[in-house]
Amino acid sequence: MPARAAVMVAPEQGLQVWELRAPDLEPGSLLLETVASEVCGTDVHLWHGRLSGVPYPIIPGHVSVGRVLETRSVDRDALGQSLAPGDLVTFYDVHEVCHRCWFCLVARQPNRCPQRKVYGITYSAKDGLLGGWSERIYLKPGVKVVKIPPPLDAEDVIGGGCGLFTGFAAVERAGVRLGDTVVVQGAGPVGLSAAAFASLSGAEKVIVIGAPQARLELARALGADLSLLLDESSPRDRKAEVLDVTEGRGADVVIEAAGNPEAVAEGFELLRDGGIYVIAGHYTDVGSVTVNFHHAVNRKHADVRGQWGTEFHHLYKALRLLAKYKERLPFRRIIGARYPLERAQDALQDVERLRVTKAVIAPRS
Amino acid sequence: MPARAAVMVAPEQGLQVWELRAPDLEPGSLLLETVASEVCGTDVHLWHGRLSGVPYPIIPGHVSVGRVLETRSVDRDALGQSLAPGDLVTFYDVHEVCHRCWFCLVARQPNRCPQRKVYGITYSAKDGLLGGWSERIYLKPGVKVVKIPPPLDAEDVIGGGCGLFTGFAAVERAGVRLGDTVVVQGAGPVGLSAAAFASLSGAEKVIVIGAPQARLELARALGADLSLLLDESSPRDRKAEVLDVTEGRGADVVIEAAGNPEAVAEGFELLRDGGIYVIAGHYTDVGSVTVNFHHAVNRKHADVRGQWGTEFHHLYKALRLLAKYKERLPFRRIIGARYPLERAQDALQDVERLRVTKAVIAPRS
Amino acid sequence: MPARAAVMVAPEQGLQVWELRAPDLEPGSLLLETVASEVCGTDVHLWHGRLSGVPYPIIPGHVSVGRVLETRSVDRDALGQSLAPGDLVTFYDVHEVCHRCWFCLVARQPNRCPQRKVYGITYSAKDGLLGGWSERIYLKPGVKVVKIPPPLDAEDVIGGGCGLFTGFAAVERAGVRLGDTVVVQGAGPVGLSAAAFASLSGAEKVIVIGAPQARLELARALGADLSLLLDESSPRDRKAEVLDVTEGRGADVVIEAAGNPEAVAEGFELLRDGGIYVIAGHYTDVGSVTVNFHHAVNRKHADVRGQWGTEFHHLYKALRLLAKYKERLPFRRIIGARYPLERAQDALQDVERLRVTKAVIAPRS
Amino acid sequence: MPARAAVMVAPEQGLQVWELRAPDLEPGSLLLETVASEVCGTDVHLWHGRLSGVPYPIIPGHVSVGRVLETRSVDRDALGQSLAPGDLVTFYDVHEVCHRCWFCLVARQPNRCPQRKVYGITYSAKDGLLGGWSERIYLKPGVKVVKIPPPLDAEDVIGGGCGLFTGFAAVERAGVRLGDTVVVQGAGPVGLSAAAFASLSGAEKVIVIGAPQARLELARALGADLSLLLDESSPRDRKAEVLDVTEGRGADVVIEAAGNPEAVAEGFELLRDGGIYVIAGHYTDVGSVTVNFHHAVNRKHADVRGQWGTEFHHLYKALRLLAKYKERLPFRRIIGARYPLERAQDALQDVERLRVTKAVIAPRS
Numbered sequence A, B, C, D: 001m002p003a004r005a006a007v008m009v010a011p012e013q014g015l016q017v018w019e020l021r022a023p024d025l026e027p028g029s030l031l032l033e034t035v036a037s038e039v040c041g042t043d044v045h046l047w048h049g050r051l052s053g054v055p056y057p058i059i060p061g062h063v064s065v066g067r068v069l070e071t072r073s074v075d076r077d078a079l080g081q082s083l084a085p086g087d088l089v090t091f092y093d094v095h096e097v098c099h100r101c102w103f104c105l106v107a108r109q110p111n112r113c114p115q116r117k118v119y120g121i122t123y124s125a126k127d128g129l130l131g132g133w134s135e136r137i138y139l140k141p142g143v144k145v146v147k148i149p150p151p152l153d154a155e156d157v158i159g160g161g162c163g164l165f166t167g168f169a170a171v172e173r174a175g176v177r178l179g180d181t182v183v184v185q186g187a188g189p190v191g192l193s194a195a196a197f198a199s200l201s202g203a204e205k206v207i208v209i210g211a212p213q214a215r216l217e218l219a220r221a222l223g224a225d226l227s228l229l230l231d232e233s234s235p236r237d238r239k240a241e242v243l244d245v246t247e248g249r250g251a252d253v254v255i256e257a258a259g260n261p262e263a264v265a266e267g268f269e270l271l272r273d274g275g276i277y278v279i280a281g282h283y284t285d286v287g288s289v290t291v292n293f294h295h296a297v298n299r300k301h302a303d304v305r306g307q308w309g310t311e312f313h314h315l316y317k318a319l320r321l322l323a324k325y326k327e328r329l330p331f332r333r334i335i336g337a338r339y340p341l342e343r344a345q346d347a348l349q350d351v352e353r354l355r356v357t358k359a360v361i362a363p364r365s
Helices: A041-048 A154-174 A189-200 A213-222 A235-244 A261-270 A293-298 A312-324 A341-352 B041-048 B154-174 B189-200 B213-221 B235-244 B261-270 B293-298 B312-324 B341-352 C041-048 C154-174 C189-200 C213-221 C235-244 C261-270 C293-298 C312-324 C341-352 D041-048 D154-174 D189-200 D213-221 D235-244 D261-270 D293-298 D312-324 D341-352
Strands: A003-007 A016-020 A030-039 A064-071 A088-091 A136-139 A145-147 A181-185 A205-210 A226-229 A251-256 A271-279 A289-291 A303-306 A335-339 A358-361 B003-007 B016-020 B030-039 B064-071 B088-091 B136-139 B145-147 B181-185 B205-210 B226-229 B251-256 B271-279 B289-291 B303-306 B335-339 B358-361 C003-007 C016-020 C030-039 C064-071 C088-091 C136-139 C145-147 C181-185 C205-210 C226-229 C251-256 C271-279 C289-291 C303-306 C335-339 C358-361 D003-007 D016-020 D030-039 D064-071 D088-091 D136-139 D145-147 D181-185 D205-210 D226-229 D251-256 D271-279 D289-291 D303-306 D335-339 D358-361
Touching: A003 A341, A030 A088, A030 A154, A030 A341, A041 A341, A064 A136, A064 A154, A145 A312, A154 A189, A154 A251, A154 A271, A154 A312, A154 A335, A154 A358, A181 A189, A181 A261, A189 A205, A189 A213, A189 A251, A189 A312, A205 A213, A205 A235, A213 A226, A226 A235, A235 A261, A251 A261, A261 A271, A261 A289, A261 A293, A271 B293, A289 A293, A293 B271, A293 B303, A303 B293, A335 A341, A341 A358, B003 B341, B030 B088, B030 B154, B030 B341, B041 B341, B064 B136, B064 B154, B145 B312, B154 B189, B154 B251, B154 B271, B154 B312, B154 B335, B154 B358, B181 B189, B181 B261, B189 B205, B189 B213, B189 B251, B189 B312, B205 B213, B205 B235, B213 B226, B226 B235, B235 B261, B251 B261, B261 B271, B261 B289, B261 B293, B289 B293, B335 B341, B341 B358, C003 C341, C030 C088, C030 C154, C030 C341, C041 C341, C064 C136, C064 C154, C145 C312, C154 C189, C154 C251, C154 C271, C154 C312, C154 C335, C154 C358, C181 C189, C181 C261, C189 C205, C189 C213, C189 C251, C189 C312, C205 C213, C205 C235, C213 C226, C226 C235, C235 C261, C251 C261, C261 C271, C261 C289, C261 C293, C271 D293, C289 C293, C293 D271, C293 D303, C303 D293, C335 C341, C341 C358, D003 D341, D030 D088, D030 D154, D030 D341, D041 D341, D064 D136, D064 D154, D145 D312, D154 D189, D154 D251, D154 D271, D154 D312, D154 D335, D154 D358, D181 D189, D181 D261, D189 D205, D189 D213, D189 D251, D189 D312, D205 D213, D205 D235, D213 D226, D226 D235, D235 D261, D251 D261, D261 D271, D261 D289, D261 D293, D289 D293, D335 D341, D341 D358
Parallel strands: A181 A205, A181 A251, A205 A226, A251 A271, A271 A303, A335 A358, B181 B205, B181 B251, B205 B226, B251 B271, B271 B303, B335 B358, C181 C205, C181 C251, C205 C226, C251 C271, C271 C303, C335 C358, D181 D205, D181 D251, D205 D226, D251 D271, D271 D303, D335 D358
Antiparallel strands: A003 A016, A030 A064, A030 A136, A030 A358, A064 A088, A088 A145, A289 B289, A303 B303, B003 B016, B030 B064, B030 B136, B030 B358, B064 B088, B088 B145, C003 C016, C030 C064, C030 C136, C030 C358, C064 C088, C088 C145, C289 D289, C303 D303, D003 D016, D030 D064, D030 D136, D030 D358, D064 D088, D088 D145
C-alpha cells in the first residue's frame, strides 16, 4: 500500500504531496503509521537551504510519534520492552553513528561522528519513508524505537518534540545544581524545555527571556519563576533585573536557546563570575558577534560550553521524567496548531513567523 | 634601617628610587631581604596605567624570593615547615581573601573575592614595603610564605615567577589528560610554563606558537614537542600544521597565553570538536574579537574556560614539581637579564620590547 | 544578666541546669536569645562519651535558632544582609577552620581541617555560652550567622536542623542527576533531608528504607516515591523491590544515612553497576562490616564516596531552597516534641529510644 | 591450511595442541599470523575454572600481536589507518558490545554490557581461532584492529599486554593530577603499568608495594620513585613509610592492583583524608575483607572507585604514549620467558608461581 508524504523537493520551492511505494521490511525493521510529526525551526532552515549536504528531495520531520503497523524480527524496543503492532512509539531521530571512528571510540562523543544520519534531514525521499511528514515511517534496522510510557500520549511527546531532549541536554551540559539561578535565553521549544528541566533540577530561580507573551506564559507554566519580555525591555533593563534577583552577581547558569548572536553578548553580561554558559541555540550559522574575552571569559573565570545535538539517553531520560511529571510539565500546551500533509507549507510559514510555538503535522487529520 | 625601593610614582612617569622607613613588625609578620623580584607583563601594564584602582605610588614586584631577616611570633611557613632567619623563601602574592563573602563561602571561588589584595599591585608605597622591587619586603601577618624546597635556589623560582603558577593553573583548568595534544598560544612566561606542565601531565604532543625564536627554543627545552614561529607563518599555515599532527581533527586542548584577541579567533580554529579551550592570557583588556558561536562553540561542542589568577595550591604544587624535576624544567633559563633598582625603568622597557623573556630586579646587584 | 543552660557535666551523668555569667562582647561578636536548639543523635553519642576529645562539662546544642539581643561592631550577616537586634537568625555550627593548613589551602577541603571547632561539641561550658541548650548563645567573632529568610520561621529551620544540610551535602556529594533512581537508607533527620533534596534534584524515583512507619510517612511527605519499612521486610525483600522498580539493575544512587554497618552491605546489593554510593551516616564508629570488593566495587565499577560533615554553602543553599519550597518541604513536621532546659535529659532519652524523630530544646517554654 | 593451537579443554586438565581448520573469511574479517600472545593471571584463573560461563574447550590468549595474513573487504584499521597483509597489528580483545542495552545507551558504560565478548575467554575453540595461543587468529568483523605505531615492535606491545591498558584505565579512573602522591599496591603487569602511567601523569611521588624484588626493579625502571618489598615489611612499616613521605597525611591516590582482600584494608590506611582509592585488581572473587566505614570512608571523606575492565580508548591512548615514550616505558623488559605452544602448560605454572612477571606464547618459536 503506498503512503502519502509531504516532500520538500528543493530549497524555497513549494512542498508537494507525493505517493511513495511501501517498503519491503528488512530484518530488524519496523513500519509505523504516523500519528504526529513536529515542524521545528530546523525544517524552516531546511526549506531555505541553510544546511549543507541535504539530499533533496526529502521528507522532513525528524521527531514523530507513530503506531506500530508491522515489524520484521523485532519484538523489543530499544530498551528491551516488548513491542508489537498497535503500540504507540517514538524513535530517536539520530541513527547510525558508526561506533568505529575516533569520535565514537576514543573521544566517546558520538554527537560528532561523521557517519551520523538523521531522519527527516539526511535521507532523500528516494531512499524511502525516512521522515515524519508522511502517513507511514520506515524504521531501518537499528533505529532506536521507544514505547511511549504511560500515562503519556502522542500529544505530550510531540508537544515536547526535539526541543524536549535538546533542552534536557542543555541542562545536563550545564550541570544545573540545587539552588542555582538559571537564565534561559529564548522561549521556543528548546528554551521552554531547558526552563522546565532547570526547574526540575532544583534551581532556586529560573528566568526566561523571550517573546511573545504567550510563550512566556508557557514558560511559567513549565516552571520558570520569572520571565522577561524581549520586546518591552532593553538589554540594560534585563541585566538590571537579573542582577537584582542575584544580589548583584548575575546568574550561576545561562542557557542560550535564542539562535541569535546578540543573545551571546547579552548572555555574558547576565552571567556571574565563575558561572556556566551553555550555547545550545546556535545550531545553524546565524552570524557572528564581537566579544571581549578579558571581560567575558578570562576575568569572569567563566565556563562556556557548546551543546551539539543530543544523545539517546537525553530522549530516554526526558521521556521518563515527562511520564512522571505529566501534570507539572504540560508540554502538550506548546502545540499551537495541527496541519494535514497538504498544509505542510502553511505550517512552515506559521513557525517561521512565530505564529505558533510548535506546529504539528498530523497526516491523518 | 631604611630600605631603598624602586617606586612607580604615577603612570608613565620615570621610576624613582626612594628610601623607605623600616617597618615595626606586627605579631605574625616577617621581614625579608630581597634576593630577586620579577618584572612581569603586568608591571608594564601598571606603568601604562592600564589597571584600575591602583594606589600610586607603588612598589612593583609581586613575585619575589628573599631571605628571612627577622620574624615576629612566626616559626613555621604556610605549610608548617620550620622557619627561621636565613631561610630562603618565596610567598604567595595574593593576600587577604576574606573567607566571608559569597565567592569565598558559597561559590568556593576565592579568586573572585572582592577583598583580594596583591603585593606589588594593590598596596601603596605609603603603606610600607609591600612590593618586591625593594631591598626589603614586609610580609604582613597571614601572607603565605613558603620555604624554597631543595634543591631549588632563587634563580629556579624567580625564573618561573608568576608565570610558573599561572601556567600551572591553566593546565589544571584544562584538565590535560594522558595522551592529549595541547596547543599553547604564546611563549612568554605563562605560555612556557603551560607547555612545561602540559608535557609533565602526559600530553602526547605539546605545540607552542609564539615568537621570537629564542623563546621557542626555551619551549622545547621545557617539553614542547613542536613549536611554530609566529612571524614566519600565517594562521592558515599553523592550522594546517596542527591538523596535520592530529589526523585532521585539531588539538584536544588549546591554552591561550598570548594576550591578543586575534589569538582567540585562531585558537578556535585549532581546537578539535569537543575540545577544551582555556583563556588564560587576557588578564587585561586587550580588545575584542568577532566569533561565530555556531562554528566555534555550538557545533564544535567546545568547552571554553577562563582562568582568572591563581590560588595558593597552584604555587605550592608547581614548586614541589619544580623541586622534583629541576633538570627537566630549566625555568632559570628564562631569565634574560638582572637589573639593580636604579635600572628598573630599563627592565620595564626591555620586557615591553620583548628584548628579554624574563627580567629580574636584583636589589643587591 | 546570667543565663540558664542545660549542662552535660560528664558522660552518662544527669544533665544539670547551671546559671552562667553573661559574656562581655568582643568586637565582631553577637549575643542571641535562644528560640530553639535541636537534640540530635550526636548529642546522644556525646552523653555516652562516644566522641573523643570533648571538653566536658559542655553545653550541647550545635544547631539553633535565636533572636539577636546585642551586637558588637556587627551589622551584617555572613552574606552581607543587614543585621540588627530583634532579627531571627541561625548560624553555622562549624567555626574557625584555619585557612592555613594543607587541607584548607592545598586540598581545599576544610571539612578535614584539624582546627575545626563546633558549637555544642568542642567548647567547654567554662569557655562561655557556646552551645544552644541555653537561654542565650554567644557568637564569637567570625561565626557565620545567617538571617532566616522569609517566609521561614524558627520551626521550619530547627525542624530541618543539622540533618537539613547534612542531607543536602550527601545529595550534592552523590551528584544526583535528572532521572536518577535514589535509595536512601535511614529515615532519621539526615535520611529525610537526603530524600527531600534528591527529589528536588529531579530524581525519577526516591526510595526510603527505614522505621518506624511515622518516619516513612514524613519521607513521603518530603518527596519519597516509595518507602520500605525495615521491621517488616528482609534485605532480600528490599533488594527484590528495588530491582523491580529499576528493571533489574538496582539504584543509580544509594545514600547511607542509617549509621549501621549492616546497611553498608545491603547498600552495595541495592546499587546498580556503575552506581554511586554515598556513606553519610557513619559519623561515629558503629563497627565494621565484611565486604567482597570484587562483587561490591570492582566488578560493579562502583563509586563509593564518604561525606564528612558539611561546609557553609550546604547550610546556605539548603536554607534558600527551604524558603522557596516551604510547602513542599515541611521539615517542621519532623519535630516530635519540645522540652524546657530542665527536661533536656528526657529529650535525650526520647531521641535515643526513637520516640520522636526530632526533639527540640526551647529554653523559654 | 590448518592452524595449531594450545587448547584448554577443561579446568585443571592438561593443555592440548590441536590442529584446527582454517576459517573462511566473512566480509569485514581478517586472519592474523600470531607473533606473540600473553599469558596473564586471568589465564591461570581460567585454568582453575574460577570464571563462570566459560565455554571450554577454549583457546586462551586475549591480548596478542600478529601479522596480517589475509583480509576480506578490510583496508583500514579501527582508527582509519590503511591496513594490508604484512602489517604488524594488535587488536582490542573485547568485542561486540551491543550498542543497544541500557548500559551502552543510557549509562554510556559499555564495560558492563551483558553482550560483551572477549577473545580467549568467552569463545569456544569450536567457534574458531578466537584466542591468541594459536598459530593464527581469526578477527571477526567488527573486532577493533590497530596497526602498531612505529617505533614499537611486537615485544613492546606484548610486554605491556592487557596490563598496559588496565593500568592506564586505573590511572584515568583515579584522575591522577599533577603533584599527587600515588601508591600502587601490586607489582604485576597491572600494577607496573599503573605506576608507569601515574608517573607519566605528573605525580610527584609514585610508590609501589609488591614482590619479588625483580618486579620492584621493573617498577622503578618504569617510573616509581619508591618501592616497598612486601616480604620484608609489615603493613605497619609500610604505613609509616607512606606517612613519612606525605608529611603524615597519606597518599592522594591509592591504586589496588594486588588481587588480595587484605590489600584493601591496608589501602585505606595508606590513603589521606579526601583521597581517591581505585580498586582495579579484584577482577575475580578473591574473598572478603572487614572494613570500618566510619574510619575508612565516612570520616576520611574518601572516594573509592571500582575499575571494571577497559574500553578501547584505553588501549589506543596507552599505545600512542608507548610509541612516544618507548625509552621511558620499557615494558618489553617485563617479559620473562617465551614458550612454544607445546609448553603453554609450563607457561601457566610459571606465571602462577610468580617465576616470571610476564610469560609470552610465541607459536613460531
